[in-house]
Amino acid sequence: MTASPASAAFSSDEPMRIPIAIAPPYDARLLFERYAQVGNRARLVRLEPERRRFVRAIRAGGTALPVAVEFGGDVEAPTAAAAMPAGTPPHVAAEAARAAAHMIGADVDLAAFYACLSDDARFAALFDRLRGSKLLLDPDPFECMMKTIITQQLNLSFAGTLIERLAVLAGDTLEHEGHPLLVFPDAESVARLSYDELRALSFSQRKAEYVVDTARAVVDGRLDFARVERLSDDEALRELTQLRGIGRWSVECLLIFAYGRPDLLPAADIGLRNAVRNVWGLDAQPTAKDIDAIGAAWTPWRTYATYYLWESLRLK
DNA sequence: GGCCAGGCTAGCA
DNA sequence: TGCTAGCATGGC
Numbered sequence: 001m002t003a004s005p006a007s008a009a010f011s012s013d014e015p016m017r018i019p020i021a022i023a024p025p026y027d028a029r030l031l032f033e034r035y036a037q038v039g040n041r042a043r044l045v046r047l048e049p050e051r052r053r054f055v056r057a058i059r060a061g062g063t064a065l066p067v068a069v070e071f072g073g074d075v076e077a078p079t080a081a082a083a084m085p086a087g088t089p090p091h092v093a094a095e096a097a098r099a100a101a102h103m104i105g106a107d108v109d110l111a112a113f114y115a116c117l118s119d120d121a122r123f124a125a126l127f128d129r130l131r132g133s134k135l136l137l138d139p140d141p142f143e144c145m146m147k148t149i150i151t152q153q154l155n156l157s158f159a160g161t162l163i164e165r166l167a168v169l170a171g172d173t174l175e176h177e178g179h180p181l182l183v184f185p186d187a188e189s190v191a192r193l194s195y196d197e198l199r200a201l202s203f204s205q206r207k208a209e210y211v212v213d214t215a216r217a218v219v220d221g222r223l224d225f226a227r228v229e230r231l232s233d234d235e236a237l238r239e240l241t242q243l244r245g246i247g248r249w250s251v252e253c254l255l256i257f258a259y260g261r262p263d264l265l266p267a268a269d270i271g272l273r274n275a276v277r278n279v280w281g282l283d284a285q286p287t288a289k290d291i292d293a294i295g296a297a298w299t300p301w302r303t304y305a306t307y308y309l310w311e312s313l314r315l316k
Numbered sequence: 317g318g319c320c321a322g323g324c325t326a327g328c329a
Numbered sequence: 330t331g332c333t334a335g336c337a338t339g340g341c
Contacts, residue, residue, distance in 0.1 A: 038322095148322090155321040158339045204337045206324080247324050271322040310322070 015068070015083040018097035022106040026078035027132030028052055028071035030311075031104075035136065037314055038156050043164055043182050053083075057174055057183040058099050058139050061092035064183045066176035069100050075132040080104060105134035105260060113301045120297075122279050126308045129315055135307050137260050141225035142218055143184040144258035148250045149210050150203075165201040166211070169193070190215035210245025217243060225258075233261055256303050265302040267291035275309035278316065 032049035046055040053070040065084055073079040082100040084093055101107070110132065117123040138144035146166070151159040163184075170185035170193060190212060198208035217223040223243065228236055233255055240251045252266040266272060267288040276294060277285050286294070298305035 149324095151322060153321065153323040153336085154338075155340060158321080161339080202338060206336065207338095210324085245324070249323060253322075266322075269322045270320085274322090306322095313322095 013086060015086055016088050016093050017070075017081050017083045018093060020069075020080040020082060020097065020101045020104070020106050022078050022080045022101075022104065023109055023111075024078055025075045025110055025132035026071075026080075026104075026134060027075045028078070030130060030133040031136055034133075034311065034314060044167060044184055046176075046179060046181060055176055055179075055181060056139075057181055058096045058103075059186075060095035060099060061089065063092070064172065064174065065092070065096060066174050066181050067096050067100055068176075069104060078132075080106065099139040102260065103137045103139050105137065108134055108260070108262075108304075110134065110304075113304045116301050117298065117305065123305070123308065126279075126312055130308055130311055133308070133311060135257070135260070135304070138257050140184065141228070141254065141258040142187050142215075145214060145223075145225075145246075145250075145254055146184070146190065146211060148253040148257070149214060149245055150207065151253075152207070152210075152250065162201065162203060162207075166190070166198070169197065169201065187215045187218035191219045206245075214243060214245060228254075229259060233264060256306075261303060263300045263302045265292065265295040265298070265306060267295065269306075271310050271313060272306055275312050279309060279312055 029049070032047055032054075035045060035047055035054075036049075044056055048054060051070075052072065053068050055066055055068045057064045058067045065088060068083040070081045070083055071078065072081075082097040084096055088096070114127050118127075138147065147159075147163055150162050150166070154162070164182070167182045167184050170189040172183040172185075174181040174183055193212050193215075195205065195208040195212060198211060199205060203211065214223065218225070223240070228240065231239065236255060237248060237251045240246050240254070241248060249266050249268050252264045255261040256264050256266070268291075273285050273288070273291060276282070276291060280286075280294070295302050295305065
């Protein structure tokens with residue numbers, strides 16, 4: 001990826017814009033479609049498909065700043081850039097641009113994924129429909145962990161409502177080009193909340209405990225995301241599931257959506273099980289064990305195989 | 317009105 | 330180790 005301050009255009013009026021080298025194919029329209037439908041109830045991301053960009057806050061250099069991720073080119077020759085307010089210090093802009101590149105999966109080699117599973121007719125059909133679709137990651141592991149816990153056992157729509165309520169309660173709001181932009185709260189802000197404050201937002205008692213207690217674990221150092229990043233998938237699974245409220249599925253989601261790990265298979269995920277049932281034409285819903293067995297063939301791309309199957313639900 | 321939702325824990329065998 | 334009731338609420 002390219003995200004160096006040396007390549008940034010800079011003036012006092014124009015936004016600072018840093019190009020992001022993005023591996024083809026990439027189809028931004030599929031990203032806008034997906035998040036308009038399933039992922040955008042929480043107003044943490046402002047989609048602007050007509051301008052081929054989305055805007056969200058990114059923490060960099062100890063502050064949160066609005067970053068517009070802009071797309072250009074076409075599916076087979078995509079371009080992207082991260083635009084941030086004029087006057088952003090170059091080292092902050094460079095860090096934010098790196099986060100933006102990570103978020104859109106700039107380095108992900110979809111061609112290799114497609115080649116790996118091209119012999120499977122079920123996937124070949126999905127690849128036709130979804131060519132150039134990449135995961136949109138969370139730029140901040142803590143935000144991802146919170147969203148994952150909140151989403152446990154809830155439909156995505158209601159989960160999005162709860163995520164947004166938490167952001168309104170404990171987060172900040174930036175102004176960007178005349179629009180308010182919600183900033184997801186940091187760990188300190190969530191750790192200060194009481195369970196009752198979340199109960200008042202329609203969190204269950206247990207979910208309120210998981211959310212606040214996990215934030216407190218981050219604040220007191222029991223959960224260190226910089227350390228988690230260095231762990232293998234299996235090590236992270238072993239360590240993080242020691243924390244109350246974080247099971248296998250939640251660690252898998254963290255590794256997928258925060259770190260972009262390529263080979264996670266959330267076999268217990270109800271959406272994945274439904275998708276496999278549909279795409280494989282099964283009479284009954286497969287168990288997690290079934291998914292583990294079926295998905296073994298998707299290595300080393302089990303994350304993206306899962307993502308494309310999730311997307312198959314949206315296209316159905 | 318009932319079932320389901322991109323699960324997890326605690327208790328039990 | 331493996332299984333299951335209970336959790337709690339909104340969406341459909």
